[in-house]
Amino acid sequence: xxxxxxxxxxxxxxxxxxxxxxxxxxxxxxxxxxxxxxxxxxxxxxxxxxxxxxxxxxxxxxxxxxxxxxxxxxxxxxxxxxxxxxxxxxxxxxxxxxxxxxxxxxxxxxxxxxxxxxxxxxxxxxxxxxxxxxxxxxxxxxxxxxxxxxxxxxxxx
Amino acid sequence: xxxxxxxxxxxxxxxxxxxxxxxxxxxxxxxxxxxxxxxxxxxxxxxxxxxxxxxxxxxxxxxxxxxxxxxxxxxxxxxxxxxxxxxxxxxxxxxxxxxxxxxxxxxxxxxxxxxxxxxxxxxxxxxxxxxxxxxxxxxxxxxxx
Numbered sequence: 423x424x425x426x427x428x429x430x431x432x433x434x435x436x437x438x439x440x441x442x443x444x445x446x447x448x449x450x451x452x453x454x455x456x457x458x459x460x461x462x463x464x465x466x467x468x469x470x471x472x473x474x475x476x477x478x479x480x481x482x483x484x485x486x487x488x489x490x491x492x493x494x495x496x497x498x499x500x501x502x503x504x505x506x507x508x509x510x511x512x513x514x515x516x517x518x519x520x521x522x523x524x525x526x527x528x529x530x531x532x533x534x535x536x537x538x539x540x541x542x543x544x545x546x547x548x549x550x551x552x553x554x555x556x557x558x559x560x561x562x563x564x565x566x567x568x569x570x571x572x573x574x575x576x577x578x579x
Numbered sequence: 580x581x582x583x584x585x586x587x588x589x590x591x592x593x594x595x596x597x598x599x600x601x602x603x604x605x606x607x608x609x610x611x612x613x614x615x616x617x618x619x620x621x622x623x624x625x626x627x628x629x630x631x632x633x634x635x636x637x638x639x640x641x642x643x644x645x646x647x648x649x650x651x652x653x654x655x656x657x658x659x660x661x662x663x664x665x666x667x668x669x670x671x672x673x674x675x676x677x678x679x680x681x682x683x684x685x686x687x688x689x690x691x692x693x694x695x696x697x698x699x700x701x702x703x704x705x706x707x708x709x710x711x712x713x714x715x716x717x718x719x720x721x722x723x724x
Contacts, residue, residue, distance in 0.1 A: 426651045428658070430714050439717060440709070447597030451629065468618035479601060565586060 438490040442564070444483035449521060449557045452476035453550050460543060470539040474528055477550070481518075481525035484553075488518045503567060510563035517556035524549035588640040589716070594633035596709050599670065602626035603702045610691055620687045624677050627698070631674045634705070638667045648715075655715040662708040669704055673697040 452473065459466050459473045491514055499507055524546045531541035606623040613619040641663060648656050673694055680689035 426654070428651070428654060430710065432710070436713055436717060439713060443593045443596040443709075444601070446593040447633075448601060451594070451598065468622075472618070472622040475605070476601075483597075561590075565589070569586070569589070 434494045435496065437494045438487065439568075441483065441487045441490050442561075445480060445487045445517065445521070446557060446561055448476060448480035448483060449517070449550075449553055452480045453554045456547065456550055460547060467540060474532065474539045477521075477528055477546070478525050481521045484518045484521045484557075488514050499567075506563050506567045506570075510560060510567055513556050513560035513563060517553055517560050520549050520553035520556055524553060584644045585646075587644050588637065591633070591640050592637045592709070592712070595630070595637035596705055598626065598630035598633045599666075599701055599705045602630040603698050606695065606698055610695060614688075617687065624681070624687060627670075627677055628674060631670045634667050634670050634701075638663050652715065655711060659708060659711045659715055662704060662711060666701055666704040666708050669697055669701040673701055 455469075455476055456473045459469045462469070491511070497507070527542050527546050527549065528539070531546075532539050535541045602623065605619075605626050609616070609619040609623045641660070647653065676690050676694050676697060677687075680694070681687055684690070
């Protein structure tokens, strides 16, 4: 038996939390796939193409997450929470920048070397690694902001 | 200070949701644009299994590490849990169909439409599960509108 009338909503405030799933999961999983591609010994042109698609998709969704974070989230937080929001935005900007640079290098390599997705492997690896660090920092501050300050749902008092 | 275990479910659901949807897009692309490319079929199966694992972990952490709510929140939680179990069931069936194609038919491209149907159901279900979960977390517990 239900305790009351269930009301399901989808407001502007829900857009950013819905989109952030993609860059978090795809940057981390994509980096794992990229490492498998880089360090396995067999010829992996097809695997490189797979890693390339995941990287490009991760970059697009990271940009979308940043965009929705800037335009569709509120900014009237208390001082402590405001500091965390600034941290969160800084790390989100770094994440988007790093993953976009990695994707642009890969796309540039793909277009300038007759569709060879195995070019510029190590520069991409460096920026991908930095994107992984940044996305973890972004997610940590985002979690702290959401669960810690907006309501002490998961905090030990 | 965090109760770390209470953040396991909100952390792991990113993988379940994103990988199921991305995996479905990749499988769709493979089926319609790279039909005869075995590598693409292999990668889509890899993504399918990875997304199945993501959903399994999300459901397990949801059962083990989230508390029971009361009143109307409990209703949302029950619906969210039922939908999550249905999603897990659907994605498991999808994985099993693909494994049957590989093991029984020795052909990774076999049973494409049956796979696509169950994969599509999984995507719809995970979107609805996430929607109800989002309403529970953001709308009721955090009161964000």
